[in-house]
Amino acid sequence: MEELNKETPAKRKLGLFDAAMLVMGSMIGSGIFIVSADVMRNLGSGYWLIVVWVITGIMTVAAAISYGELASIYPKAGGQYTYLKEIFGKMMGFLYGWGLFAVIQTGTIAAVAVAFGKFTSYLIPSLNDAAPIFQSGGYKITWIQILAIGVILLLSYINTKGVESGKWMQNIFTGSKIIALIGLIILGFLLVKNNFWSENMSFGWSAFKNLKADASGNFLKSGWESISGMAIMGGIAAAMVGSVFSSVAWENVTFVSGEIENPKKNIVRSMVLGTTAVVILYLLVNFIYLNTLSRDGIAFATNDRVAVEASQQIFGNGIGTIIMAILVMVSTFGCVNGLVFAGGRVFQTMAKDGMFFKAAIHNNKNGVPAKSLWMQCIWASVLCLSGQYGNLLDMISFVIVLFYMITVFGVIYLRFKQPNLERPYKTWLYPVTPIIYLVIGAAFCGLLLIYKQQYTWPGLIIVSLGIPIYYIIKKKEQQL
Template sequence: MKIEKEGGPSKRKLSLFDATMLVMGSMIGSGIFIVSADIMRNLGSGYWLIVVWVITGVMTVAAAISYGELSSMFPKAGGQYTYLKEIFGKMMGFLYGWGLFTVIQTGTIAAVAVAFGKFTAYLIPALNDAAPIFQSGGYKITWIQILAIGVILLLTYINTKGVEGGKILQNIFTGSKIVALIGLIILGFLLVKNSFWAGNMSFGQDAFNNLKTDPSGNFLKSGWESISGMAIMGGIAAAMVGSVFSSVAWENVTFVSGEIENPKKNVVRSMVLGTSAVMILYLLVNFVYLNTLNRDSIAFALNDRVAVAASEQIFGSGIGTIVIALLVMISTFGCVNGIVLAGARVFQTMAKDGMFFKAALKNNKNGVPERSLWMQGIWASALCLSGQYGNLLDMISFVIVLFYMITVFGVIYLRIKQPGLERPYKTWLYPITPIIYLLIGAAFCILLLIYKQQYTWPGLVIVLLGVPVYFFINKKEQQD
């Protein structure tokens, strides 16, 4: 295998600080404010809630540390797509890129943008109260969806004006949400008079008294009772769908490696610093939930908005709602910007390999892939209108972890097959770190296949639909 040297027209405008802000900003969207409700419904105990977030944190940081070795070997735009293509061939790279464009990247943009719209509706109730713009049967287009599309198109436009504008916006919004989250964490312990910590942290037999579940296997409000170890494992896997999805997108920084200063060192540094900081923040935010709310209030928070319920306990009902609405708006706006900025670079790299529309190939006068940005933005906007982005993301979490596992396995594969390749950075505690990720990831995927199949096969189908597309593109390329 020949490692290509970095190059091309991209100028290196992103520092280590910028790259770390991109990692953190892309990770922190709306999930941390919502998914803990579903985790509590699945597992019934604050103890297991924390276990889920700790496992997710270990997974995430282990993957970031492992990716660092690949980022130092292939320090160019395209990131994970490039790693998979270089290690396992063009087809594997294409299938990842196909999944990224069809749903992983664009679906995330759509889902987070709609979350921005929904929390904006807290401050502007007319958005919620307005009649749908269009409705036919169960399908409808609302003003919240239109607002989401407006945000996507605005941020796409800003990013076509150059990396500098997107970088500044990213740093401002990421910095703001980090400060706001730290403030929420501190006040969540200082201002709350009645702590529910001790009751929430019970576990084992006592945590599941009188267990009853709904058809999906979630615990019902009427009680919690003893369950078997395997059922707990299945519950953990199902609960981790939310925590895993709230902790992805850190790899977006690898997509813009071509624009990062000293990428052989700064990409891995940004991934490890960013993922570690975010997972610590996530744990602390969950500590606030467990301190301010009882078990049922977390599990059955209105519309799963646990952060709103906790904030109302801290600041009072009126102010608390406004505080969280503003925080989520800042968080989701910055998250969409980071994902928009990074994703287009992958599709441009795919176009260079003949694996994507040729129009995505060229940079504009500002040195950014404008057409690739607009293709991504238009498809993400279409997903907003589809109303299916949330379901797609549930389905794709399984596939995201599979691609992470394949990429992490690539570190071990290259060590065995080509030990002599230059590795400016080597994975810490190799082979323990990648093996930890592979073991947890495999357990997660196997348990989902057993207990929550609706989260598995649809995502696989979406990715496998890329196989005939790949052969069609390859055939056309050979004919040309």
């Protein structure tokens, strides 16, 4: 106990602006620059591309508004883990925390860090051209993966130096990418020479089509085939996998509740302001894609890097590629920082509950959970080397939405279970707002279960592996 008393406690150093920057910085990574290509291949129309992003935006803001009520009731570090544990019990909290450490948080850190490395290779081609450091069969370790690990190590180290260090890093990089995105949006309308907006929107609502590929994997521009019935809904759900994953991680701000000033008000404000701003930015960026590129230009963008193609149309081939590479580097670097900064607080809270390694409990002299941050760093680095983070993340959007749904349902459940509980903030338009999220989320998950099982069962298996681990931990607790 004496050792616990000596540790430096966390201090509330994050204001509303800092919290909003964390929300936005954690959301905007590499997804918005890539996933619209896959959405267009699934749907084939500018109208449906916008519909997918609008539905995703409605989901995101509705969830943030609902989470605000729980944040005001439980203004503690750990955020979503704490909400699930307090409402549904330790096992539900542990399963979320287990999934977060196994792949949700760490896998996202790895994927975004590797994206940083890949776009760096645009500016330093030798990174792409260099021979692998190690190769055995289909497995290899490249310099891009090493650079990604270096970024994770650097940002983990910076965040062990105190909340102020992580805060300023987050504010600078998030502010930079927001300004850059706004600039890209404005110039995308002013400088573009060939305007494709009318062409992309001329397909109308009836042009719901799916792009096929030949046996060699080459895209067939004549291979668009009309789809009807329930398959339309399945196509929308499949297209939303990327947009949903590009719009998660806003809840990271709840992980650091213990370090936010006036958390009962500022957490909900930061979530609503941050998610709304990002949703608007995402829509405007997609308007730029539709304005600067043809339908085929979006769907067939090289390596799905639709933002690079758009930037080349705006600024020219050479400078456009460089500008976009720098923008994505700034975006991904700031996103990794936000994820690293927030994630360690959840694992520390789990450790205090006996649900994680005991070493993660303590703060260092700077008042931050350094050992928890390093554990997160090590596993994220392992996932970088594994090369499997991308596959895991494709499969985890389903599980992320499931946990969102359970948490949003917790708002309704608590209203019935504990109606007299103090609620400094109450969900706007309750119960309409949480029901909107639950309906859309249920449709998304249900359609994936029917049409795209490869996006569902692997994530469920990863989370389910936490069940025996939970009972092992519980048994050890009983033996003490």
